[in-house]
Structure formats: structure tokens, C-alpha cells
Amino acid sequence: MVTYSSRKEVPSAEKWNLADIYQDMNAWENDYQTVIELIEKLRAFDGAIEGAQSLCDYLQLREQASYLYSKLYVFASLQMDTDTRVSSSQALLDKAGQLGQKISEATSFFMPFLLTLDEETLKQYISEIKELSYFEESLLESYRYKKHVLSKEKEEILSKMGEALSSPKQTFGMINNADIKFGKVTNDDHKKVPLTRGMYAKLIEDEDRSKRKEAYKAYYKPYVQLQNTIASTLSAAIKNNKLTSEIRNYPSALERALFSDNVPKDVYENLIQSAKENIQPLHKYMRIRKQQLGVDELRAYDLSIPLVKEAKQVISYEEAYETMLQSLQPLGEDYVQTLRSFKTKRYIDVRETPGKRSGAYNLGLYGVHPFVLLNHQDNISSLFTLTHEMGHAMHSYYSSQYQPRIKAGYSIFVAEVASTVNEVLLIRYLLKQTNDNQTKKYLLNHFIDQFKGTFFTQVMFAEFEKIIHEKAQNEQPLNAEAFSQVYETLFREYNGPGIVFDDEVKYGWTRIPHFYRPFYVYKYATGFASAIDLADRLIKGEQETRHSYLEFLKSGSSDYPLELLKRTGVDLSRPEPIHNALSVFNKLVDEFSRQV
Ligand SMILES: [Zn+2]
Known part of the structure; x- marks a missing residue:
């Protein structure tokens, strides 16, 4: 494999061309000055927007500032990432970041102002001035929030309380990142050394079971010791969610969290229910796992190790790119040719170099x-990473081509669909191409484990969040014992009766930062299931699916995410997409059980 000791050695075709954004630093500085001037102009609109024309003037200036800011920021951020050691890059990124701050301060008056206009007046304005139609949907979207925005006085109080309300999250972050001290493990020289997260990730996949066990125990040690402290931060976070949701007139914390994507609560509940109705294949996989590892009892520290070693194939970047293109044929000629052109247009920063x-x-x-950043190694994992990121890149590219800027960005809810569809197409292609049994087994195992981690584990977390918020709603106690009891029950239901529990298992809830960002992880699961369903139909060669999927990639945020997905035939308000995805999982497990 080629390795590089400096960026200069990397061929320019494999490096970003940041001149596509700014020719030189003077150009960057010019735009920066323009934005500074725009900010002053925007500020002057505070209390001064009267009538359709001045509303339009304000919005156009804000749009211009926002566009220039995105260029300034992206340039600074990309430059920084190519070599994080360069202090001038850090300074430039800080400078850009502060500019963003200034824009949001100067424009913070607008939302409260907008909501003082009634919807009829706004519609009247839009009909008067043609240019306002560009902003129509985003303006009207604000009205959806109207009944959840409080009086000026109450908003001020809430905003002052913001820091206090987010303190459970901060506290957990401090515990989890700064203060935590893991137990000790034995290193290669037979010395006891403190475990780090990096070491844990490696050791929990070690073939030597005693090493896995030792790492597992050392990892959980501080979490078990801190269970009561962490329970109190988690409990406070949940009570804050509940309280803020009540104050803002939402029926529940769950519905508040789903509001911005306009997702009904049934979608969330349907996901959990459909997953649980189809949990048997996961239990079967656990039985295969036990058998393959040759252990008499399957323990929590036996769940992360891959059952099949990565086939030691050397795949050059050239080869990886070509394989990816071949595997994405079901997406059609336009997709493949466009993606082919990215390679030579310097959209991808390929190589690992010091400081990157x-x-x-x-x-x-x-x-x-x-702009795609990689740290390509000549192996199969890098082939998957490439294919995943290029899925995102094509989604960005198409949406930018077909949508106005205001609607081009896609939401997190749909983001992982494009990348996962590509990964699934790749894996199916490789499975079909290879005659080597070992590679086949590796691919199947890789796919199954990804399914487990991105779908089942996330659904389990989503259900955990739902239950503990319901407990808060019903004024039931939220302490370490209650959290552990819920977690243990769910862990057993999802992973099956075959696992023998160590004491630590029930404390799984103590280490999950996502629980401080309420009702978020379910999007991983819905995105993954949607992609599996889509890829399955694409491989069958369904013309209609290909067409509607390409339309989806071009749709940015032109509608709510559920609506965009529905047009591809994935209706998440119904159980079918989840059932379809899980029937794919069932087939994978069956095939794997025949191979091993
Ligand atoms: Zn991704």
C-alpha cells in the first residue's frame, strides 16, 4: 500500500481543490468583509420591517449572508481538516465560526416578529411580491410552531433557564469524558495498565476470551460505581424534557421531539412493535454466535467480536472505485457516470497524511x-467507507442540482438512507461476485452485525427512552434500580434467552450519551430499514423504484421526510417497510447458518 509522509507527495488528483471555493485568501477576506457589512444592514431591520417589500429585502439580504457564510465556513473547515496541526487554519475556522454567531445574533429578532404577523397577512405579502415565493414554505413552516411559542416574557425566562435545563447533559458529558477512570487490564508485557476507550474497542473484539472479559469488566467498573450519580443526571434530563414539553404545549416529550420532522408518534411505536414481532432471527443469530465461538455460555463480552475474519484482500483505491461503480449499476447510467466523474474532479481527499x-x-x-474526506487504506473496510460516503455525496450533489438553496439540504431523518442503500448494493454485488467461501461468510457476518448495531440496538434504545419517559409521565420513581430493571428486561427481549447475564449488563444505560438527546436514535433504525427495503427492490430491477429513488435523491428538504420517503414506496406509517427489511435480515441469517 502507498503511504505518504506529507501532503505534498499525494498526487493532486487525490486531493481537494479548495480553489473551487476561493482562488486565494484575498477572495475569502473579501467575502468576509461583505458579510460584516450585511450583518449591519440586517441589524437595521430589527423593529423596522413594514410591509411586503421590506420583508422581502430583509429575507434576501439574510439569504445572501447565509450563502456567503456557508462558503467561508466550509472553506475554513476543509482546510483545517487537511492538517489540523496548522494554527493559522485553526484561527481561520474560529474567525468563520464567530461570524456565524454574529449572523444569528443579528437575525434573532426575526422569528418572534414573524409570529406576530397573522398567516393571512403573510400570504397577502407573498401574493404581492414574486420574489417572496422563494421563502414561502420556510415562512409558513414557522407557523406550525406558533402554538408552541410562548409570550415574549415567558420565552425570555425559558431562554435564561436554558443553561440550567441543559446541565444534566453537561454533567453527564463531564463524567463520561473527563472524570471517568476505567479499571485496569493486562497488556502484552503482562503489566496492569488503565483501560482507555481506544483499547476497549480493540480488546472487546479480541480472539482471546479472557482478554475480552477483562476489558468488559474494566470498562463497566466506573459506570457501576457511579450508577446513582448517573441515574440522577438521567432522571433530571428526562424530567426537564417532560417539563419543557408541558410548558410548550406538547402532549408529550416524545411528540415534541418528533415535531420538527413532522413525524407522528405512531411511526415511532410502529417501529418498535414491528421490530419485536420479528425478533426471532436475531435470537437465532445469537445461537449461531454461541456455536461459532465454541463457548458453553454466551456472555455480553462475546457479542462484538466478528465471527469471520476480514478476508485479507488488497484492494487499491482504483480497484475500490471501479468495484463501487459496478455495484451501483442498479441505480442507472446517469448515477454511475456522474459518480465516476467525481474521482477526477478532485471532490475526494483520498489519502491519510500526518495531521489530517x-x-x-x-x-x-x-x-x-x-467534498468527501477519506483516509483510504487498501482493504475491504475502506471500500465500504468509500461507497457509504459517496452515497451521501451523490445525495448532496443531486439535491443541489435540482433544488433552490433554501430546500437543498436534507434532514438527518433521511440522510443515512442514501449511504446505506449504496452499502447494501455493494454487499449484494460482492456476495454475487465471489466464489470464495471465506469472503462470503465474512460479508454475510459483516452485514448481519451491521443490522444488529444500526437497527436492533437502536430500536432497543428507542424503546428504553419511551418507557422511562412514560415512567416520568406517570410520576413513577426514576432511579438506578428502575433504569436497570427496564434495561435488563429489554436486553433480554432483544438479544434472546440464550445470553447468560453478567452483573454489568443491566447497567448498559449508564454509558449512552444519546439518552441526553431525547428520541433521536430511532432515526438510525428507520433510515436503515428504509434503505434495506429500497435496495432490495432496486436489485430486483424495479424501474419504478429506481426512478422514484433518484427523484428522492434530488428532493433535498423540499417536503417533510416521511413524505419524501413515501414517494419511493417506503411508507413508515405502515408496518410493511420494517417487515420487509426484517425479512431480508431473516434471509441473511438463514444463509449464514448454511455457510458456517
Ligand atoms: Zn453516513
Whole structure:
């Protein structure tokens, strides 16, 4: 494999061309100054918007500021990520970040002002001035919030209490990131050393079971010790959700969380119910796991280790790109050719170099193009990462091509659909192509484990959140014992009766940061299931599905996420999409059981 000791050595075709955004720093500085001037102009509209024309003037200036700001920020952020050690890049990113702050301060008067206008007046304005129609949907969307926005006085009180209300989340963050001290594990020199998160991720997949066990116990040690402290932060977070939802006139904390995506509560409940009705294949997989690992009792520390080792294939970047394109044929010629062109247009920063941000992501910049960061290694995992990120990139690209800027960004609810569809198409393609049994088994196992982690585990978390919020609603006690009891019951239901419980299992709730961002994780599960359902139909060659899926990729946020998905045939208000996805899972487990 090629390795690089500096960015200079990397061929330019494999590096971003940031000149696509700004030719030089003077151009960046010019736009920065323009935004500073725009901010002053925007400020002057506070208390001064009267009638359709001045409303339109304000919105157009704000749109211009927001567009320039996104360019400034994305440029600074991409430059920073290519080498995080460069202090001038850090300074530029800070400067851009502060500009964003200033824009939101200067425009914070607008939402309360807008809600003082009645809807009829606004519609009248829109009919008077053609240019206002660009903003129509986003303006009218604000009215959906009207009954949840309080009087000016109450809003001020709530905003002053904001910091206090978010303190449980802060406290948990401090415990979890700063103060936590894991137990000790034995290193290769037979010395006891303190466990770190990085070590845990490796050790919990170690083939030596005693190492896995030791790491598991060391990892949970501080969480078990802190169970009462963490229970009190989690309980406070939930009570705050409940309280804020009541104050803002929502029927429940769940409905408040679902409001911004306009998702009815049935979708959430349907997800949990459909998953539980189809839980048997997961239990079956656990039995296969026990058998394959050759253990007499399956324990929590036996659940993360892959059952099949990664086939040691060397796959160059060139080869990976070509394989990806082949696997995405079911998406049609336009998709494949467009994606092919990304490789030579320098949209992708491919190589790992000193100081570069780790991991992988896609960042779409409207009016320019998507930017994808990779740290490509010549192996199969990197092939999956490439295919995943290019799914996001194509979604950004198409939405930017077909939507006005205000509707081009897609919501988190639908974001992982595009990336997962690509991954599933890749895995199906590779399974079909390979004659090597070991590779086949590896791919099936990889797919099943991904299903388990992205779907079942997230649904279990979603149900945990639902139950504990209901307990709060019914004034039942929320303490370590109550949380542990709920968690243990759910863990057993989802993972099946075959697992022998260590004491630590029931404390799983103590280590999950997502519980401080209420009712969020279910989106991983709905996104994943939607993608599985779609990919399954795409592979069958359904013309209609291909057409509607490409339309979906072009739709940005032009409608609510559930509506956009519905047009592809995925109606999450009904049980079918989840059932379809789970029948795919069932087939995978069956196939895997025949192979091993
Ligand atoms: Zn992703």
C-alpha cells in the first residue's frame, strides 16, 4: 500500500481543490468583509420591517449572508481538516465560526416578529411580491410552531433557564469524558495498565476470551460505581424534557421531539412493535454466535467480536472505485457516470497524511460541489467507507442540482438512507461476485452485525427512552434500580434467552450519551430499514423504484421526510417497510447458518 509522509507527495488528483471555493485568501477576506457589512444592514431591520417589500429585502439580504457564510465556513473547515496541526487554519475556522454567531445574533429578532404577523397577512405579502415565493414554505413552516411559542416574557425566562435545563447533559458529558477512570487490564508485557476507550474497542473484539472479559469488566467498573450519580443526571434530563414539553404545549416529550420532522408518534411505536414481532432471527443469530465461538455460555463480552475474519484482500483505491461503480449499476447510467466523474474532479481527499482529520465524511457546499474526506487504506473496510460516503455525496450533489438553496439540504431523518442503500448494493454485488467461501461468510457476518448495531440496538434504545419517559409521565420513581430493571428486561427481549447475564449488563444505560438527546436514535433504525427495503427492490430491477429513488435523491428538504420517503414506496406509517427489511435480515441469517 502507498503511504505518504506529507501532503505534498499525494498526487493532486487525490486531493481537494479548495480553489473551487476561493482562488486565494484575498477572495475569502473579501467575502468576509461583505458579510460584516450585511450583518449591519440586517441589524437595521430589527423593529423596522413594514410591509411586503421590506420583508422581502430583509429575507434576501439574510439569504445572501447565509450563502456567503456557508462558503467561508466550509472553506475554513476543509482546510483545517487537511492538517489540523496548522494554527493559522485553526484561527481561520474560529474567525468563520464567530461570524456565524454574529449572523444569528443579528437575525434573532426575526422569528418572534414573524409570529406576530397573522398567516393571512403573510400570504397577502407573498401574493404581492414574486420574489417572496422563494421563502414561502420556510415562512409558513414557522407557523406550525406558533402554538408552541410562548409570550415574549415567558420565552425570555425559558431562554435564561436554558443553561440550567441543559446541565444534566453537561454533567453527564463531564463524567463520561473527563472524570471517568476505567479499571485496569493486562497488556502484552503482562503489566496492569488503565483501560482507555481506544483499547476497549480493540480488546472487546479480541480472539482471546479472557482478554475480552477483562476489558468488559474494566470498562463497566466506573459506570457501576457511579450508577446513582448517573441515574440522577438521567432522571433530571428526562424530567426537564417532560417539563419543557408541558410548558410548550406538547402532549408529550416524545411528540415534541418528533415535531420538527413532522413525524407522528405512531411511526415511532410502529417501529418498535414491528421490530419485536420479528425478533426471532436475531435470537437465532445469537445461537449461531454461541456455536461459532465454541463457548458453553454466551456472555455480553462475546457479542462484538466478528465471527469471520476480514478476508485479507488488497484492494487499491482504483480497484475500490471501479468495484463501487459496478455495484451501483442498479441505480442507472446517469448515477454511475456522474459518480465516476467525481474521482477526477478532485471532490475526494483520498489519502491519510500526518495531521489530517481521521475518519470519513461528506460535506456538500451548495453552488460548488460535495467534498468527501477519506483516509483510504487498501482493504475491504475502506471500500465500504468509500461507497457509504459517496452515497451521501451523490445525495448532496443531486439535491443541489435540482433544488433552490433554501430546500437543498436534507434532514438527518433521511440522510443515512442514501449511504446505506449504496452499502447494501455493494454487499449484494460482492456476495454475487465471489466464489470464495471465506469472503462470503465474512460479508454475510459483516452485514448481519451491521443490522444488529444500526437497527436492533437502536430500536432497543428507542424503546428504553419511551418507557422511562412514560415512567416520568406517570410520576413513577426514576432511579438506578428502575433504569436497570427496564434495561435488563429489554436486553433480554432483544438479544434472546440464550445470553447468560453478567452483573454489568443491566447497567448498559449508564454509558449512552444519546439518552441526553431525547428520541433521536430511532432515526438510525428507520433510515436503515428504509434503505434495506429500497435496495432490495432496486436489485430486483424495479424501474419504478429506481426512478422514484433518484427523484428522492434530488428532493433535498423540499417536503417533510416521511413524505419524501413515501414517494419511493417506503411508507413508515405502515408496518410493511420494517417487515420487509426484517425479512431480508431473516434471509441473511438463514444463509449464514448454511455457510458456517
Ligand atoms: Zn453516513
